[in-house]
Amino acid sequence: QQKVQQSPESLIVPEGGMASLNCTSSDRNVDYFWWYRQHSGKSPKMLMSIFSNGEKEEGRFTVHLNKASLHTSLHIRDSQPSDSALYLCAASRGSALGRLHFGAGTQLIVIP
Amino acid sequence: EAAVTQSPRNKVAVTGGKVTLSCNQTNNHNNMYWYRQDTGHGLRLIHYSYGAGSTEKGDIPDGYKASRPSQENFSLILELATPSQTSVYFCASGDGGEQYFGPGTRLTVL
Numbered sequence: 001q002q003k004v005q006q007s008p009e010s011l012i013v014p015e016g017g018m019a020s021l022n023c024t025s026s027d028r029n030v031d032y033f034w035w036y037r038q039h040s041g042k043s044p045k046m047l048m049s050i051f052s053n054g055e056k057e058e059g060r061f062t063v064h065l066n067k068a069s070l071h072t073s074l075h076i077r078d079s080q081p082s083d084s085a086l087y088l089c090a091a092s093r094g095s096a097l098g099r100l101h102f103g104a105g106t107q108l109i110v111i112p
Numbered sequence: 113e114a115a116v117t118q119s120p121r122n123k124v125a126v127t128g129g130k131v132t133l134s135c136n137q138t139n140n141h142n143n144m145y146w147y148r149q150d151t152g153h154g155l156r157l158i159h160y161s162y163g164a165g166s167t168e169k170g171d172i173p174d175g176y177k178a179s180r181p182s183q184e185n186f187s188l189i190l191e192l193a194t195p196s197q198t199s200v201y202f203c204a205s206g207d208g209g210e211q212y213f214g215p216g217t218r219l220t221v222l
Contacts, residue, residue, distance in 0.1 A: 046211070049209065088155065090155075099145075099157070099170075100211065102147075102155040104154040105154050
């Protein structure tokens with residue numbers, strides 16, 4: 001069983017809409033969360049990271065973290081077709097060790 | 113930007129054969145990783161390394177060996193390849209959590 005669970009498995013949103021992706025860790029020792037984006041046929045690239053309770057915004061992307069429930073969510077507003085990709089959530093115990101546990105991902109499709 | 117390269121990019125192997133996947137990074141990162149990616153499983157960690165001469169088992173090490181002869185190079189070795197090892201393999205490097213991935217190797221074992 002994977003330690004990091006993502007939902008939904010796939011998500012279709014219209015262009016200009018809001019996409020909301022969820023991620024929960026079952027490992028209570030993790031305290032850092034990472035979101036990676038992987039376009040079709042490409043390698044994953046880090047999108048955002050969050051370590052503290054609350055939210056963090058970068059442009060159209062907002063990440064929330066609730067450390068008590070080990071739940072993080074990624075919200076993409078004004079979604080664009082170029083946002084269509086596999087979004088991978090990862091968790092780690094601190095940042096120095098560097099070992100990440102990835103979820104299975106959410107496949108986002110933005111329809112023009 | 114971080115540069116991680118992998119070779120070969122595509123490989124077809126026969127069952128029982130030996131396969132070596134190579135990875136090179138020019139970022140002077142201490143940590144390097146080997147993952148495989150299969151639909152429905154995301155990225156699963158096979159082996160990783162904290163520096164030259166060190167290798168550690170990840171979550172799915174069975175059937176794989178790793179070698180880190182230098183800071184820049186990290187290899188994944190399949191001594192006796194099986195069809196279940198057909199997958200896309202990614203190498204990554206990174207210190208402190210953010211990892212930089214190579215372009216991937218598509219391996220097919222017939």
